[in-house]
Amino acid sequence: MAERTERSGFRARFTDHIAAAVGTTKGLFLVSDGVPDGPFFRGLHVPAFVQQDGRYLAAVVDPRSGSTICTSDDGGATWREPVERPITFPTYASASLVQVWQLHADTSSATPVLYAGVQPAALFRSEDLGASFQLVRSLWDHPDRAGWRPGFGGLGLHTILTHPTRPGRLIVAVSSGGVYVSEDGAQSFEARNNGLEALGRPSPTADIRLCVHKLAIDARDPDVLWAQTHWGVHRSSDAGEHWEDVGRIGESFGLPSGFGFPIVTHPEEADTAYVFPLESDDFPFSANGDCAVYRTSDGGKRWEGVGRGLPRRNSYVSVLRDAFDVSTFPPFPLVLGTRAGDIFASADGGENWRRFIEHLPPVVCVRVLV
Numbered sequence: 334m335a336e337r338t339e340r341s342g343f344r345a346r347f348t349d350h351i352a353a354a355v356g357t358t359k360g361l362f363l364v365s366d367g368v369p370d371g372p373f374f375r376g377l378h379v380p381a382f383v384q385q386d387g388r389y390l391a392a393v394v395d396p397r398s399g400s401t402i403c404t405s406d407d408g409g410a411t412w413r414e415p416v417e418r419p420i421t422f423p424t425y426a427s428a429s430l431v432q433v434w435q436l437h438a439d440t441s442s443a444t445p446v447l448y449a450g451v452q453p454a455a456l457f458r459s460e461d462l463g464a465s466f467q468l469v470r471s472l473w474d475h476p477d478r479a480g481w482r483p484g485f486g487g488l489g490l491h492t493i494l495t496h497p498t499r500p501g502r503l504i505v506a507v508s509s510g511g512v513y514v515s516e517d518g519a520q521s522f523e524a525r526n527n528g529l530e531a532l533g534r535p536s537p538t539a540d541i542r543l544c545v546h547k548l549a550i551d552a553r554d555p556d557v558l559w560a561q562t563h564w565g566v567h568r569s570s571d572a573g574e575h576w577e578d579v580g581r582i583g584e585s586f587g588l589p590s591g592f593g594f595p596i597v598t599h600p601e602e603a604d605t606a607y608v609f610p611l612e613s614d615d616f617p618f619s620a621n622g623d624c625a626v627y628r629t630s631d632g633g634k635r636w637e638g639v640g641r642g643l644p645r646r647n648s649y650v651s652v653l654r655d656a657f658d659v660s661t662f663p664p665f666p667l668v669l670g671t672r673a674g675d676i677f678a679s680a681d682g683g684e685n686w687r688r689f690i691e692h693l694p695p696v697v698c699v700r701v702l703v
Contacts, residue, residue: 356698392433437493450490481510511543528576553603565591579633595657642686670696
């Protein structure tokens with residue numbers, strides 16, 4: 334009993350010292366020592382956040398003036414809004430920026446490169462720490478784009494992944510468009526959707542209109558990709574060339590539902606992924622009223638619901654696609670935020686959770702700070 338108490342006390346102390354950036358529908362909060370500082374950008378939507386070379390960058394959406402990217406060089410103490418918006422569509426694109434969905438720092442590049450995924454679905458690239466961005470025309474001009482259609486949240490490019498040791502590989506996901514991969518540094522892209530499912534109907538041969546909600550990359554084998562889609566959880570062992578449904582809905586040791594938004598992978602353990610199943614698209618809350626994270630450690634052969642400390646019974650909780658993150662440093666804490674404004678953390682791979690912040694505005698983005 335003493336050992337259990339000691340471990341429980343360690344978890345509580347550890348989660349108190351997690352540092353995280355939490356983007357909400359009404360501002361950004363920076364969490365340190367279990368205390369949220371903010372809100373910064375009070376009353377504004379903050380859907381994306383990233384760290385790059387000691388700088389913080391936050392996507393901010395003002396319903397009056399539009400979407401921009403603000404930066405901080407002093408750990409969030411002060412923020413700078415650019416005089417001119419860093420992301421604008423060129424005139425030939427005949428499009429206007431709605432919002433930034435994703436910010437991603439490419440750590441495999443020899444020089445700092447920052448990517449932004451936006452709505453309408455497009456990819457932008459910056460080589461000056463976010464001061465200016467250029468549209469990646471190879472994806473914008475892709476012939477598939479004419480067949481992309483908005484998902485329920487809009488037509489957005491919401492996931493950007495880069496290979497940690499192969500600088501030319503870039504993976505993006507569009508809702509609803511699917512998975513696209515570049516092997517030549519974004520000079521060209523190809524659809525990699527074989528085995529995924531089309532919007533509105535299962536179709537293992539569909540090439541476009543794939544309602545992918547989020548992608549994650551395996552830390553031990555970067556050719557292994559994971560996808561939470563509108564219909565289920567999928568895994569690819571060949572960088573998206575082929576996908577396999579590994580959700581095992583309705584089976585023993587399967588998921589209670591295929592619907593959900595986030596998916597994250599363990600930073601060191603191979604074939605280990607975490608999802609948060611929701612009931613359905615018309616009732617996007619914790620499946621069966623059970624607020625639980627589901628974990629696999631064998632590539633999706635078995636799933637188990639974990640979450641001691643989460644509100645497990647008669648609890649209708651929703652977690653959005655970017656509101657779940659994991660630290661890259663031991664003991665690799667998991668942090669998730671809910672649309673109810675609660676922040677939970679686990680320091681033991683999801684077995685035990687602690688709510689260490691509550692009553693924030695609806696959470697749309699969580700990033701564990703380094």
